Amino acid sequence: MTGTTVPVYHLTSRGEWDAALAEGCYRRSTRGKSLVDVGFIHGSPAGQLAEVAELVYEGCEDELVALVMDMRRLEAAGLPLRLEDGGNGTYYPHIYAPLPCHLVDDVRPAWFDGQGRFVFDG
Numbered sequence: 001m002t003g004t005t006v007p008v009y010h011l012t013s014r015g016e017w018d019a020a021l022a023e024g025c026y027r028r029s030t031r032g033k034s035l036v037d038v039g040f041i042h043g044s045p046a047g048q049l050a051e052v053a054e055l056v057y058e059g060c061e062d063e064l065v066a067l068v069m070d071m072r073r074l075e076a077a078g079l080p081l082r083l084e085d086g087g088n089g090t091y092y093p094h095i096y097a098p099l100p101c102h103l104v105d106d107v108r109p110a111w112f113d114g115q116g117r118f119v120f121d122g
Contacts, residue, residue: 006071013062043093068106
């Protein structure tokens, strides 16, 4: 499958992403928790992102963004990446290291619509 991308998404606030850009490395695990707190950065395939967003970011008024990465590119860069059961039989990609910002391929707007449903430009 050479040349095939395997997208991984991570939802965060615009403020957290901007802070990471200033540092050059992203170190948040999820809303309100750092990589140090949890041990890994949460990731999701596109089909799981809405479920994760509604669970973790419901009621959040911050501007949100979805970081888009290529799983193969992360692995090729030497980042420890594992698919792990989230406790419900669903597997999620977890990144066990700080994420260099240059490995994020795209940053897409994300939000909750008027009915509270998660939407992202993906």
